Amino acid sequence: MRIAVLSLHTSPAAQPGAGDAGGLNVYVAATTEALRRAGHEVVVFTTAPEILEPRTEHLPSGIPVHVLPRHAEDKVALHREVPALARAIAAHPDFRDTDLVWAHYWISALAALDIRDGSATPGTPQVAVTFHTIGAVKDRDTGTPAEPQVRLDAEARIASAADVLVANTPAEAADMHLLLGADPDRTLVAPPGVDLHTFTPGPMQTARADLGRTADDLLVLCVGRMQYVKGTDVAIDALAALRSDDPALAARVRLVVLGGASGGVDAAAFAELAGDMGIADLVEFLPPVPPHELARWYRAADLVVVPSRSESFGFVAAEAQAAGVPVLATAVGGLPHVVEAGRTGLLVEGTDPHVWAQALAALLRDPAQRARMGAAAHAHAAVFDWTTCVDRVLTRIGIRAPESTRNGEPRDRHHAQS
Numbered sequence: 001m002r003i004a005v006l007s008l009h010t011s012p013a014a015q016p017g018a019g020d021a022g023g024l025n026v027y028v029a030a031t032t033e034a035l036r037r038a039g040h041e042v043v044v045f046t047t048a049p050e051i052l053e054p055r056t057e058h059l060p061s062g063i064p065v066h067v068l069p070r071h072a073e074d075k076v077a078l079h080r081e082v083p084a085l086a087r088a089i090a091a092h093p094d095f096r097d098t099d100l101v102w103a104h105y106w107i108s109a110l111a112a113l114d115i116r117d118g119s120a121t122p123g124t125p126q127v128a129v130t131f132h133t134i135g136a137v138k139d140r141d142t143g144t145p146a147e148p149q150v151r152l153d154a155e156a157r158i159a160s161a162a163d164v165l166v167a168n169t170p171a172e173a174a175d176m177h178l179l180l181g182a183d184p185d186r187t188l189v190a191p192p193g194v195d196l197h198t199f200t201p202g203p204m205q206t207a208r209a210d211l212g213r214t215a216d217d218l219l220v221l222c223v224g225r226m227q228y229v230k231g232t233d234v235a236i237d238a239l240a241a242l243r244s245d246d247p248a249l250a251a252r253v254r255l256v257v258l259g260g261a262s263g264g265v266d267a268a269a270f271a272e273l274a275g276d277m278g279i280a281d282l283v284e285f286l287p288p289v290p291p292h293e294l295a296r297w298y299r300a301a302d303l304v305v306v307p308s309r310s311e312s313f314g315f316v317a318a319e320a321q322a323a324g325v326p327v328l329a330t331a332v333g334g335l336p337h338v339v340e341a342g343r344t345g346l347l348v349e350g351t352d353p354h355v356w357a358q359a360l361a362a363l364l365r366d367p368a369q370r371a372r373m374g375a376a377a378h379a380h381a382a383v384f385d386w387t388t389c390v391d392r393v394l395t396r397i398g399i400r401a402p403e404s405t406r407n408g409e410p411r412d413r414h415h416a417q418s
Contacts, residue, residue, distance in 0.1 A: 001040050001041070001099045001100065001399050002040070002041045002043075002096075002097055002098045002099050002100075003035055003040050003041065003042050003043075003098065003099065003100045003101075003102060003399075004042075004043055004044075004045060004089070004094075004095055004098045004100070004101045004102070004125070005028060005031075005032050005035075005042060005043070005044045005045070005101075005102050005104070006044075006045050006046075006089070006101060006102070006103040006104065006108035006109075006111055006112055007024070007025075007028045007044065007045075007046050007104045007105070007108060008045065008046055008047050008068075008078065008082075008085060008105075008107050008108045008111060009047070009075035009078055009105055009107050009108070010024065010025055010046070010075070011025070011044075011046040011048070011057075011065060011067065012025050012028040012029035012032060012044060012046070012059065012065065013025075013029070013057065013059060013065060015288055015290070022224060022225055022315075023132070023192075023312075023313060023314075023315035023316075024104055024105060024132040026315055027104070027130070027132065027192055027315075028044070028104050029059065030192075030193060030195065030386045031102070031192075031386060031389060031390055032044060032059065032063055033059070033061055033063070033386075034193075034386045034387050034389070034390040035390055035394075036061055036063055037387070038387075038390060038391075038394070040399075042063050043063070043064050043066065043094045043095070044059070044063060044064065044065040044066065045065075045066050045068065045089050045092070045095075046065060046066070046067055046068070047067065047068045047069070047070040047078070047081075047085065048067050048068075048069065048070065049069075049070050049071070049072065049073050051067060051069045052069055053069065054066060054067065054068050054069065054088075055067050064094065066092060066094065068085060068088055068089075070085070075105075075107060076148055076150070076151065078107050079106075079107050079110065079150060079151075079154065082107060082110045082111045082114060083114060085111050086110075086111040086112075086114035086115050086118070087118075089111065089115060090115045090118065090119075098125045099124070099125055099126065099399065100125055100126050100127075100128060100394075100397055100399060101115060101116065101125050101126070101127050101128070102128045102129075102130070102393070103127060103128070103129050103130075103162075104129075104130050104132060105130075105131065105132055105133075106131065106135075106151055106154050106155050106158060109127070109129040109131075109154075109158045109162065110154055110157075110158065112127045112129070112162075113127060113157075113158065113161050113162070126163045126164070126397055127161075127162050127163050127164075128162065128163060128164040128165075128166055128393055128396075128397060129158055129162040129164070129165055129166065130166040130168075131155065131158075131165070131172075131176075131312070132312060133310070133312055134155060134172075134175060134176070134179065134180065134312070135147035135148075135151040135152045135155055136152055136155070136175075136179040136180065137172075137175050137179060137310060137312070137333070138229060138310045140179070140310075141229075141309050141310035141332055141333065142228065142229055142309045142310055155180055156180050156181065158180075159176060159180035159181060159182040160181065160182070160183075162186070163186065163397070164186055164187075164188055164393065164396050164397060165182055165186055165187045165188065166188050166190050166393055167187060167188065167189045167190070168189075168190075168191060168192055168312050168313040168334050168337075169189065169191060169312070169313060169333075169334040169337040170189055170337070171333060171334060171336070171337065172189075172312050172313075172333070172334060173187050173188075173189050188392060188393065188396045189392075190388075190389045190390075190392040190393050191313070191337070191383075191384060191388075191389060192313055192315070192318070192384060192386070192389055193384045193385045193386030193387070193388070193389050194315070194318040194319055194322045194381055194384040194386075195291065195319070195322075196322055196381065196382065198291045198292060198295050199291075199294075199295050199298065199319045199320075199322035199323045199381075200295065200322065200323060200324075201299065201323055201324030201374070201378055202295075202296075202299040202323075202324075203299070204299060204300060204302075206299075207296045207297070207299035207300035208300045210296055210300075211296060211297065211300055213254075213300055216252070217252060217253070217254045218249075218252045218253045218254070218302050218303075218364050219254055219256065219300055219301045219302050219303075220235075220239075220253055220254070220255045220256070220301065220302065220303050220304075220305055220360070220364075221255075221256050221258065221297055221298065221300075221301040221303070221304045221305070221320075221325075222235045222255060222256070222257045222258070222259075222304075222305050222306075222307070223257075223258045223259060223288075223294065223297075223304065223316045223319075223320075224258075224259045224306075224316055225259050225260060225261070226257065226259050226260065226261045226267060226270050226285075227261070228309065229308065229309050229310050230259075230307070230308050230309075231306075231307030231308050231309050231330065231351065232257065232259075232270050232307070233270065233273060234307035234309075234330075234351045234353070234356060235255060235257070235305050235307050235356075236255070236270065236273050236274050236277060236279070236283060237273075237277065237351075237353035237356070238305075238307070238353050238356030238357050238360055239253060239255050239277075239279050239282055239283065239357075239360070240277035240278065240279050240353065241353040241354045241356065241357035242357040242360050242361060243278065243279055243282070244357075245354070245357050245358075245361065246361055249361060249364060249365065250279075250282065251282075252364075253282055253360075253364065254282060254283075254284065255279075255282055255283045255284070256283075256284050256286060256297070256301075257270070257283065257284070257285045257286065258286050258287070258288055258289060258294070258297060259287075259288050260287060260288055267285065270285065271283075271285060294319070295319075295323055298319065298320050298323035298325050299323055299324070299325070301320070301325050302325075302363075302364065302367075302370060303325065303326055303327075303328055303360075303363055303364065303370065304316065304317070304320035304325050304326070304327050304328070305327075305328045305329070305360075306320075306327060306328070306329035306330065306335060306339075307329070307330055307348075307351070307356070308329070308330050308332060308333070308335065309330065309332065309351065310332060310333055311330070311332055311333040311334055311335050312333055312334050313333070313334040313337075313338065314329065314333070314334050314335045314338040314339070317329055317335060317338045317339050317345075318338050318381055318384050320377070321338070321339070321344055321345070321377035321378065321380055321381040322377075322378060322381035322382075322384075323378070324374040324375065324377060324378040325374055325377065326344060326345045326346075326363060326369075326370050326373035326374050326377055327339050327344065327345035327346075327377065328345055328346050328348065328356075328359055328360065328363060329345060329346075329347055329348070330347070330348055330349075330350075330351070331347035331348060331349050335347065338384075340376070340380055343373065343376050343380070344373055344376050344377035344380050345373055345377065346359050346362070346363065
């Protein structure tokens with residue numbers, strides 16, 4: 001079958017942890033590759049503001065990524081260009097005879113619906129949508145009505161019109177039903193996967209030596225874009241509270257934040273916050289790194305914190321657990337699905353810094369507990385499988401792997417380029 005993947009506001013080739021790139025980019029790249037392995041003919045469409053003419057790039061496996069020019073500098077403004085982008089995609093030679101459009105995020109979903117509804121053959125191609133984040137959920141979880149009305153209205157329309165809505169967890173499916181009025185019969189729960197070949201356990205001391213880190217520090221890692229919704233400030237406030245509650249323990253802690261600023265936030269603001277809280281000497285801010293290096297950071301860490309205020313899944317939590325590291329996370333969104341409280345890590349209700357400090361202290365004081373949780377975390381991560389995720393979506397759509405598939409390797413024109 002021919003499948004078009006739309007990720008219009010950000011490319012699956014972008015570095016997660018910077019700008020608009022995050023778990024969505026990991027998801028799109030991984031599911032696209034899983035579709036290729038299943039024997040389907042796959043093509044990706046995205047956009048870029050800095051180009052004047054369309055161009056074609058390729059993912060490492062050879063899957064083409066068609067990059068269309070856009071005028072909008074930010075993802076919200078991009079919705080105004082959806083009709084033109086939909087026409088350009090529908091007219092593209094690689095879109096011919098597409099059976100399924102899998103759209104990621106609300107902007108791509110709007111384009112997919114425009115393409116389907118403008119088709120000469122009613123009802124084709126079918127449209128599957130993964131929201132990744134939902135505006136109404138973010139507003140609810142953060143307590144701030146910050147999402148633009150155009151997004152809220154669009155997501156309600158998408159929920160009523162898409163052929164299949166793909167939820168990461170049962171909690172996200174429930175939010176689709178409650179907040180968007182989605183039909184449960186058109187909602188599918190298909191948990192994402194994790195790269196179990198890259199994110200693997202390994203000797204902590206070796207990883208620390210490779211990174212130039214000392215063996216005596218208690219290394220706490222916070223990975224991802226620095227912004228309010230991701231709770232970067234929560235991690236900093238928690239460490240400040242820990243220094244107040246237990247100065248001796250806090251003196252051994254090093255909080256490393258791997259990620260770039262996003263969401264209109266200046267990266268310097270978080271450094272200033274650490275200084276204002278009196279813990280500038282305990283916090284280090286580093287840029288995002290590629291997966292193989294990120295895996296090394298996970299192995300070097302005593303603990304990974306995921307203090308998000310809203311989170312549809314929690315890729316960092318899944319990756320850290322695959323690497324055998326316990327996770328301390330907020331009990332919100334998909335994180336209770338990813339982290340088994342008391343077994344693979346701890347979950348914290350809310351963002352109170354003293355509650356977070358107590359949870360931090362409980363784990364940092366107990367290396368034996370961290371070791372038990374790390375082993376359980378690695379075993380638990382095995383349930384997150386990209387092939388299963390893709391199979392669930394295609395089964396709901398009614399698409400089977402082509403007969404040309406042999407030993408998991410497809411025979412199509414794009415694969416020949418890899």
